[in-house]
Amino acid sequence: MKFDSPLYDRIRVKPGEDRRRKAGTTSCEWPGCANGGTHRAPKGRNRENEYWRFCLDHVREYNHSYNFFAGMSDDAVARYQKDALTGHRPTWKLGQNGAGKRGATMRGRPFDAAFGADDPFDMFGELGGSGSKREQRREAPTVHNAQRKALHTLGLEEGAERAEIKARFKELVKRHHPDANGGDRSTEDRLVEIIQAYNYLKSAGYC
Numbered sequence: 001m002k003f004d005s006p007l008y009d010r011i012r013v014k015p016g017e018d019r020r021r022k023a024g025t026t027s028c029e030w031p032g033c034a035n036g037g038t039h040r041a042p043k044g045r046n047r048e049n050e051y052w053r054f055c056l057d058h059v060r061e062y063n064h065s066y067n068f069f070a071g072m073s074d075d076a077v078a079r080y081q082k083d084a085l086t087g088h089r090p091t092w093k094l095g096q097n098g099a100g101k102r103g104a105t106m107r108g109r110p111f112d113a114a115f116g117a118d119d120p121f122d123m124f125g126e127l128g129g130s131g132s133k134r135e136q137r138r139e140a141p142t143v144h145n146a147q148r149k150a151l152h153t154l155g156l157e158e159g160a161e162r163a164e165i166k167a168r169f170k171e172l173v174k175r176h177h178p179d180a181n182g183g184d185r186s187t188e189d190r191l192v193e194i195i196q197a198y199n200y201l202k203s204a205g206y207c
Contacts, residue, residue, distance in 0.1 A: 030058040044068070147204055153197035165207040169198045 026037040029052050037053025041062045054062055069077050151160060154168050172194045174180055176187040201207050 026053045028055040028058055029053050030055070030062075033058055041066070044070075045072075146200065147206065150197035150200045153193055154201075162207045165198070165201060169194065169207075 027033075028035045028037045033055060035055035035057075037055060039054050039056060039059035040051040041054055041059050042048065043050040043052060045068055052062070069080070072080070148158060151158060151165075154165065154172065156165060156168055160168075173191065176191040176194065178185050178188060181187065198207070
């Protein structure tokens with residue numbers, strides 16, 4: 001490469017002189033103006049890739065009065081602005097341009113297991129998906145330590161039915177109530193534990 005080549009100036013940190021050939025300057029296209037057309041101005045709607053060449057003063061004047069929507073009705077302007085939200089690309093309603101017969105069959109069931117979505121925590125199943133793991137497993141409710149302790153206080157095993165819990169509670173209340181023991185309050189603490197255990201199971205939905 002020659003040291004006086006204009007290509008050499010492009011790779012230097014500070015070129016000494018711009019020796020690239022300059023294109024001829026276009027004259028301003030404003031009627032009666034002889035200045036150089038140094039600035040571009042759009043020609044208008046449906047001519048997006050065409051520009052006028054104006055000088056600085058006339059491009060300012062042109063831009064000040066430029067109206068892209070000139071000649072359009074209010075409805076046409078509203079439609080154009082709405083289409084501009086999607087980049088003037090065609091759109092479809094959700095599900096209309098989907099998976100053919102399968103999309104029509106599964107319409108309204110976006111979280112169904114037939115779509116193959118992995119849902120290990122069953123989050124989508126809570127929103128009504130017919131193929132949720134909750135619907136598939138039908139597991140028995142988990143018995144937590146507090147519930148297990150409450151059942152033990154009533155003398156019941158895990159998995160006791162609601163009717164059984166209510167019957168045992170009534171039985172124990174009658175047995176340990178002071179009125180049933182001639183006013184003896186020695187079993188009053190036991191009665192309090194029974195009532196608290198039953199109230200906990202009731203609030204947890206067991207009875």
